[in-house]
Amino acid sequence: MLYVSKLVSTSMSPDSVQASHILIRVDDGDSNKIAAAKIKLDSIKTVATRNGNFADLAKEFSDDLGSGENGGELDWFTKGRMVPPFEKACFEGKVGDMPIVVSQFGVHLIHITDQTEPRKSYLLASVDMPIEPSKYTADMVYKKASKFSVENNTIEKFEASEMEIIPIEGLRAEEEVLGPLGIPAKEVVRWAHNEETVVGAVSSPFELDDRIVVSVVTKIREEGVVPFETAKGMIRPMVLEQKKAEKIMAELGTFTSIEEAAKNIGVEVRRADNVRLSDQSIGGGIGREPSILGTVATLATGEMSAPIKGNRGVYVLKLEGKTDAPSDGDSSQDLNLAKNNNFVRAQRSAQNALKDAVGVEDDRAKFY
Secondary structure, eight states: EEEEEEEEEEEESSSSEEEEEEEEEOOOOOOOHHHHHHHHHHHHHHHHHHHHOOHHHHHHSOHHHHHHTTTTEEEETTTTSSOOOHHHHHHOOOOOOOOOOEEEEEEEEEEEEEEOOOOOEEEEEEEEOOOOOOOOHHHHHHHHHHHHHHHHSSHHHHSSSSSOOOOOOSSTTOOOBBBGGGGGGGGHHHHHTTTTOOOBBOOOOOEEEEEEEEEEEEOOOOOOOOOOHHHHHHHHHHHHHHHHHHHHHHHHHHOHHHHHHHHHOOEEEOOOOOOOTTTTSBBTTTTOHHHHHHHHHOOTTTTOOOEOOOSSEEEOOOOOOOOOOOOSSSHHHHHHHHHHHHHHHHHHHHHHHHHHHTTOOOOOOGGG
């Protein structure tokens, strides 16, 4: 994607404005009705300026019943919240001004009651254009990939080529995405799991999103228990993760406060607010950590946990406070969500158990 921007102008403008308004509604945009509304609002403006009773006049004359009952008060708003003519008048005017503007809703008498300190604002004009290969370029790349698949039709030739090789371990039939490429590639998965595909088979080019992929089958793992030498590469990251966790727990040593624990390993204490058992992810950059949610539910206010291993690190927790769940509202919604999730999980587990019990082989992934 190509982006080109030009600085058109700069100005001093507040970030937020507080204003009130009186609206005379003109739904059909009739010019005579608009002119009559302007005359009426100009008279109201004269009275409001003289008597300082804008709120009372808004209650009496405004067709915006919602704000009219509050004296025309609209509270604070930022740019992008109001229709353009209304916004322009509020952000370009000064506190105390009473401009009259026309919008699709009718004619407004605005009273600017407050503004934040003006800050420098920039107006940019931008153009964006997608950068895509031409049909000629796409055809040339596809021809090159086709030639490559024909000339490098063995594992040895394939791996000895100068093209970028991306190894993908343990590609299963039910997967939708092609490993580290992170792109949908169901057709590649189906080709690899076709009964006629053998070790050493080289595919024709596959067009995937913005890439053209040629694949080679380097190994087919038979169904059953995975040999240790094959599984070693898969379990190595998990073993390293466990060993790192044990090392960090040893470095934590003994401590009497969470601040002391953080100091022992040279990190800062991080805070997570509004944590709920139904959360899929914990704030403060922590992410998905079921072990934290399970542990914190067992703590009393002020209590500190022992070190626990999570998905992304080792944690020591201290519960600073607890809020009792309300009898309705969010808590009931969370409960219903949990019930639904557990129902789906139980249903899936039951289906899998039935398939295993009667020996059903689910090969749908090879075709869909």
